[in-house]
Amino acid sequence: MIDLRSDTVTKPTLKMRQAAFEAEVGDDVFEEDPTVQRLELKAAEMLGKESALFVTSGTQGNQIAALTHCQPGDEVLMEEEAHIFLYEGASMSALAGVQPRTIKGTNGAMDPEEVRSKIRPENVHFPDTSLICIENTHNKAGGAVVPLENMQAIYEIAREHGIPVHLDGARLFNASIASGISVRRFADQTDSVQFCLSKGLGAPAGSIIAGSTEFIRKARKWRKRLGGGLRQVGMIAAPGLIALEEMVERLEEDHSNARLLAEGIGNIPGLKVEKAVETNIVLVNVEECQRTAEQFLDQLRENGILAVPFGPYTIRFVTHFDVSEEEIQITVRRMAEMVNQFKKL
Structure with a gap:
């Protein structure tokens, strides 16, 4: 199978496996795991933040941020197709007790003036706006990079109102490589900030959240409350160090x-690439093939290709470390043959 479902399916490299085997460990709840400490220090330095915390997943990291920044009954602003809103099980409401308020974006980027207009004024009838969330790269926008200038404008508005900004940077390093802008400048x-070690960077598990020393002090307690206080977790953190040291530039x-995939698919009559491809996500519309996304995916699987539905007629393909250029060419060829067979039925 050529697995293009997600960059989460990457397998750890041999060097990562060796690092896990040899990792120096301690009890991380007691803050005694030296490998975790090295990972957190390196991540904080890369992002230009005072401190960082290793967490089990991107979702956990985002929810810890909400729990740390907000109080129950507050409101959080975010783009209407943000991962935090669509794909995290309403955990922000279930756990932090906050109300998401969504803003329609363009390629994942919110209009700063629209953000300004949605900040609640002081009124007994209104919740307090206590957090603004940005996602970069933006998953539903096809891996689009939210421009630095857009983030700067939103951050300035947030500072004017004393509201913190959280970045869901699950694929932040993809944004950096695609734009040539350092992760520090985005951060x-x-x-x-939250970023994933287990997507394009190829580590087997884990994410990082980073911020001020005081933010991380509070976040550490929330991580414990959520059951994320692991013990000899250096065995998982060690591959994360390899990811940051060796897997960034290869993105x-x-x-x-x-x-290459988008160009090949774009030349197949009946298939349409929906968004400009900026990073490692390709969205393909299959409606002209008279197939739903699910029906098309069933046929793809029979032809040895895995992807995921992203709408009634939209399929998402994600490239990653375990898919070669040759396999991309095979994918295009098999899809062309498959679509040609549709026309004969």
């Missing part, structure tokens, strides 16, 4: 493969 426009290979 400068935020009060807290350009994934982006190149995604462009």
